[in-house]
Amino acid sequence: MKLKLSIATDVNPLTRPIIEGQVKVDGVSLVHTPLHPSEMFWRQLTFCDF
Numbered sequence: 437m438k439l440k441l442s443i444a445t446d447v448n449p450l451t452r453p454i455i456e457g458q459v460k461v462d463g464v465s466l467v468h469t470p471l472h473p474s475e476m477f478w479r480q481l482t483f484c485d486f
Contacts, residue, residue, distance in 0.1 A: 439463060440464075444471045445471075
């Protein structure tokens with residue numbers, strides 16, 4: 437059974453391999469949410485998302 441991990445990133449050349457599934461973590465299923473950094477930080481501080 438894989439650990440389900442929620443992540444949020446901005447879409448850019450450094451994060452694209454993660455978003456496209458080229459980079460994988462053994463035993464982890466990544467649930468990706470593409471967000472602008474300002475929304476990402478607001479959601480983390482307000483709702484403890486990600």
